[in-house]
Amino acid sequence: MPDHTASADLQATLDHLESHADENLARFDALLRIPSVAAEPAHDADTRRASEWIVALMEEIGIEHATATPTVTGHPVVTGDWLHAGADAPTVLVYAHYDVQPPDPLDEWIRPPFEPRYEDGKVFARGASDDKNQLVQHLNAADAWLRAAGRLPLNLRFVFEGDEESSAVPVEEFIAAHPELLAADLCLVSDGAMYDDEGTPEITYGLRGISYFEITVSGPRQDLHSGSYGGAVRNPANVLVKLLAALTDEHGRCTVPSFYDQVRSLTDAERDAYSALPYDVEAQRDLIGVPQMWAGDPDYTFMERLSGRPTFDINGLWGGYSGDGSKTIIPARASAKFSTRLVPDQDHAEIAELMVTHLARLAPPEVTVAVKVIQGGYPYMTPIDSPATQRAAAALERAYGRAPLFARSGGSVPFVSALQLATNLPVLLVGFATPNGNYHAPNEWLPLDYWRGGMEAIVHLWDEFSRATPEELRVR
């Protein structure tokens, strides 16, 4: 398809969005009024109703195979597709979620959370930013393109989750059971925010993985009197802190042999992208309430350490006596939960094995050391210089009149981890919320500018992706 045709369709689509603004907003409003609180069984019927409402909207628009598939442990996953752009056109899988956070505490809402309030160019409602806006933005964009051009410039699949705020299990089950519904060349996840309050667009091109462990050091059958046995019996809590302390060096780097072997070095482009990210360290310090942010590994900047490097964190410690005053015991056992956030191309299964082996080697013979692997997730990255990322950047620049920032997230997204495992698709995370939209707090809100801007950006993203071959989008 030559570029000038695409451009004509693009303009017609943007015009359609503008001329149908009220109708589009009415759809958003209607979904916001359905209290799809996945975590609350009292709202199970509402959550199901939301999935049915989405299926109906998809059918109205012309999305085919629109279906709400029940899950064993959660709410339905809604899918649908439009696959008539031809075999040469790429296929993009769009992800969003239709469930919302519980609205409590209710008395802090100025208006009830499921009665949208429009004020000062903003909409206030539970789900306004996380994530009903983005779900409806995608469907409205598809609608506009189909109405204005009679067809889409590329093949699209949609997957809308109903348990994102409560459990990863249902979507993981769904992905494992229905990989055919997710077949595509690229996945676009829309469940995030612009980079800052000024509406700077952001492409999140990587996520960290995780290896999560529980360790228990056991010594005597029961707590011993520290006077009678101190000095002659290895104290399991003493051993635990020695083991955990030995897992990092003075800069917090993990000391497990081969731990960093598979870490992909940051490219110059990535380091440039990191240094371009504005971040007010002092404001963060103040918000978190620490004396100062961490100096950490001197070979990496603060921002690089925040998402581009592995971590080691103890998540919990317990054992022995924690009541008032003193109890003079050698505790029978002591435990900890700890985890490492992983970066490409670390393999959580390999890291788990390295960790378990290393701890077994360090364990002294006077105690028993048991290490359980509690959780594992793959890190993920679609490189900045990949065609998909570059196409997305060009689209966002056209939509917003400014180049996007490239960032990696320090956390994990269960949908992305599970999708990776099942399909190995490249994934880009592009969000259209405001970064301080009270997502998990009372009075969640979204600027109406962001509502309109997001739909336009989606139209530009599809236009740009449609100019690539399927193979190009698959490059990682």
Add this chain to the structure above:
Amino acid sequence: MPDHTASADLQATLDHLESHADENLARFDALLRIPSVAAEPAHDADTRRASEWIVALMEEIGIEHATATPTVTGHPVVTGDWLHAGADAPTVLVYAHYDVQPPDPLDEWIRPPFEPRYEDGKVFARGASDDKNQLVQHLNAADAWLRAAGRLPLNLRFVFEGDEESSAVPVEEFIAAHPELLAADLCLVSDGAMYDDEGTPEITYGLRGISYFEITVSGPRQDLHSGSYGGAVRNPANVLVKLLAALTDEHGRCTVPSFYDQVRSLTDAERDAYSALPYDVEAQRDLIGVPQMWAGDPDYTFMERLSGRPTFDINGLWGGYSGDGSKTIIPARASAKFSTRLVPDQDHAEIAELMVTHLARLAPPEVTVAVKVIQGGYPYMTPIDSPATQRAAAALERAYGRAPLFARSGGSVPFVSALQLATNLPVLLVGFATPNGNYHAPNEWLPLDYWRGGMEAIVHLWDEFSRATPEELRVR
């Protein structure tokens, strides 16, 4: 007083004990029948009755100033004296306690715990070994000596505690309030056991002290998401384990500068005494249930480490998440309780200051580290070669026909710590129970041989101590 006179009195006293064996045992039996369970308010009247019974017995025997002095938070402390041996004769303070452990679980007793049963040369009852036997043994010995010789060979004071099994506070209050009732040249504590089942006598000539701490490392105001902040915020639990791990070396030795400066070296005599102590390490290992006993500091033997060297033990750890599964947080804070057992001449106040200063020096600037001193107790020793210890050894050898073993205890005795603080008296601990007498378990028992042997040993101890000057007994 020339030795031959003493010897004549001694023999008459021993004869009197033998000829009045039934009467002496009847006293023990009567006290065993009073359920003086200090920890149980339902037995408060019984515990008071026990103190009154003892006062009456002391008066019957001829002990003067017999008094049960109430305490603010506990049961009465019983005191009395016989101070007519003359100013040149030494004064010995005798300690025992009249309260007992709760008898639960009651259904595991073959006969009710407060109805003594005599069988196979043993007496079974709560308090038979801990510690009513030793209290009555001392009073019977005084009675026999006063009856047989018309006088005691030395000045005696008695102090009988009523809260030993439940709280150290009442006796500490009493000591602070009434040091004049405890004025002596030597204190003999009778609340322990022979060294082994074969009735080998033991002199416990030293106790460890203690410094007990609580540390809290605080970071962010609340728990943080480890994906969003991992690598950029110091994890308080990571810091805690590093700090605690840094307090000992690979052999468990404390690394706090100057920690060992005041430690008195083990003398050759002590090391000989340690090596003479039979100890079945393998049986202990089996009892405790550890894979092996601790190798520890290679410069000291197992037995030396068990009581003659300082320790470092973490007594409790807590912070962050300890529930099922995983929670990916950087905990806001993490805490531990830890303690060091101290040996002569370490000063717990000085050790506490060294510890707090050292931790402040190690604390990284990104967190707040708070260290509280929870408890402090002085270590204690009356050297093996001191006249008091040598006199006691000679007496026990005469009584039992075999030399006693010299041991130090790894724990502390609150009465001794408090007495040290108030009077700085030398203390020897000589016990007459059997080491496996079910003291804190059902079916507590004592061999009747040990009952008779203990009274004879006490008579010999007084005879030997009477041959020393007050100044000699005070040497430490």
